[in-house]
Amino acid sequence: MSSDDFKVTDDSDEDLPKHGLKGPSPDERPHPEGRRNSQGIRIDPEAEAEHEPRRAVISALVEDDPGVLSRVSGLFSRRQFNIESLTVGPTTVENHSRITLVVEEPEPGIDQVEKQLAKLKPVIAVGELDADAVRTELVLLKVEGDEPDKVHAVTEMYDGQTLDAGPKTITVQLTGDEQEIDDAIDAFRQFGIIEIARTGYTALARGNQATVPGEKPGTADEPTRPTNAQ
């Protein structure tokens, strides 16, 4: 090869700009009418609609690796998923835990939450619970102890238990779904609420249904086999 193979000739440069390329400018080109919404879904420009956020209860079976909880919470913060609550505890299988999450996202976001969770190595299986799932939350309420009889009556009304009663404070425990807990807290406000601790939902599928795909209810010590998350 010699430099003769690469002679610069200006013959072809006549209609080329010094900097940039030739061709029809942006306003000389055809542009389609169609559009996608922010969720990447093609839309009718006349009737643009997006999925509204909804709450979803998601259950994940995980291996008790060190740091599994930080991997899950890190995933939520780095992907900007809107998480309402997270609870975790052991299952019937040694070294497995169940994480129950409540998220509030549009439909595509909930889909992403499940799929991204399923990608984490310690996560065995993930599923969203049906609306009829059994779910409950626990709350501890510490209220002023000036009116113990009235406090006791409200506690009874909400099927709660008194865990600690002293001259200055009374601490009660309530369980139930989110709405019941919210109502109860409203009812206790009259006494003066000092502190609250809430767990967020924990949940299981109703009846003989598996809570997460592939889970075998009632088979203690038989590990769940992972299923391909779809």
Added chain:
Amino acid sequence: MSKQEQPPSATEEEADEERAIGPVTTGSESVIRALENAGVEAAFGVQGGAIMPVYDALYHSDIRHITMAHEQGAAHAADAFSVVRNEPGVCLATSGPGATNLVTGIADANMDSDGLVALTGQVPADMVGSDAFQETDTTGVTAPITKHNYFADDPDSVGDTVGEAIALADEGRPGPTLVDLPKDVTLGETDAEPGPATPPETTQPQYVADEADVREAADAIEAAERPLLLFGGGVIKADATDEARSFAREYEIPVVTTMPGIGSFPEDDDLCLSWAGMHGTGYANMAITHTDLLIAVGTRFDDRLTGGIDTFAPEAEVIHIDIDPAEISKNVHADYPLIGDAGIVLDQLDDAIGRAPEAESWREQCLTWQDEYPMDYATPDDEPLKPQFVVEVLDEATADDTIVTTGVGQHQMWAAQYWTFSEPRTWVSSHGLGTMGYGLPAAVGARIAADDDQQVVCIDGDGSFLMTIQALSVAVREDLDITVAVLNNEYIGMVRQWQDAFFEGRRMAAEYNWCPEFDMLAEAFGARGFRVDDYDEVADTVEKALSYDGPSVIDFHIDPAENVYPMVPSGGANGKFALTEDQL
């Protein structure tokens, strides 16, 4: 005569006899045995206190170790090795700063789905948490940028953990994994021989797509009037370029690639419209804009490809083939999701399609766009050397299977635009993370991975080259035959281009006219250095540099005013790409 050709000295022969690792006696020997079991041939790293036991075990191994000048380079070199070989690359670093220096390279591999295994030293387990000397929470720091990472806590299982990390890096959608190796674990006694590298039970990719889904997608392809194939990096990762090529040709469907997908389809083929996106060709972006059926294979629809989502392929139904279910409808809604291995799913589609789509007029339209928006540049006498010309000369002067590595910036775009790629794994670049400084250490890794008769060219920018220039010392020491072409405009040029277009020309911190003389610097390192200012010096100098058996650097002083076009402004519509500055 290169170092490799010299006869071994007596001391080297003695050393070779020692290089036969016997039965495992320590955690670190188990680590090396796991690498050997997995067929690892090369590793890139930097020594240090906490990783010393692993290096001590490596002393007796046949695995080739390339000592890098900086751990970031070790990660990039291992990443490039992985791209060229299509198998996981391995890098090593010590604890603390060694591990943190790997972070950029690990994040790069994560964004580009490159199989990478990082082995990091760590302070002894009983000191973890005490803020000991050179202690960093490496698994904490790298959790967001790895597919998974491991903290080894037992000499008996550390080998199997390393094996699992290698298998996981390679399984399904590849990605980086890391094993943190506390010094007491690597020094600890064990006779546990690691088994074969096995991925974890909890990750089981689906390789074959659902047949009913395939049937629906096949019907959509048959009915399409303006079908377009979009080949992403996943086609190359899945080793599915043969299937992809025969599919496109059998059904005569025009092809656009993403930038990581460069090489998946020959760019000189009549069906190929090159790559789309921010600096992709005008015709690729026109095709994307007007297609009615986008068949996307192994792509994650990065914003640099899509521009604004609202205007991306707005008329198209989307078939999305991907091994990672989480990529389906993440950015662009998939009307026909097909989860599986690219090659397998394309074969499934091929079996299911009864007739090719009737797209003759669409194909003609695509050819018309190629004529309307040519990738052609002027070389006026009153302007300095054009970088596009340099890239074309380098391309002409080298074989089709030449590997090109790049940094990130204008030079990377010119390389991708004006080099005609025809083979997979010959384009080695940093896409998702956009890591300036990737090019030179990547050339080191690519050179180690490539066939002996393959050429390796690093096309770099002045800013990128300066970021990892210490890797030149590695190329000299290892006598690696690589040619570095620095497209030097004395600017961090892509930033300068944006400043001129979007920041009213305020060139804050973008002028690099304090750059050293790269040809002289190359000579100081022990490489050959050249400088080119004019058109008539280009071809001869390229020939000299390519024919030099060892590392060489050509400092091309190019037109500092030259910009990259076409350009889709960030968040803009693909079809509204600018061809000149006044269109931005």
